[in-house]
Amino acid sequence: METRPSTDLPPIATEYNGKDRNAFLFGWNPQAELWNGRLAMIGFLAYLLWDLAGYSVLRDVLHIVGY
Structure with missing residues (x-):
């Protein structure tokens, strides 16, 4: 069996209110x-x-002002 590095994305970065920081x-x-x-x-x-x-x-x- 071939081993490869994990392709899982990192968990969502949360801030203060526990939501995704990039959410609009x-x-x-x-x-x-x-x-x-x-x-x-x-x-x-x-x-x-x-x-x-x-x-x-x-x-x-x-x-317009004269400077």
């Missing part, structure tokens, strides 16, 4: 904080790419 749950819970951070990082990267492409909201606002 609605309300005030630890999962919401994780998803908030992830979406904020995506938004920051999207704005950075938008700014590098030449469409800067901050630059436009400063130009």
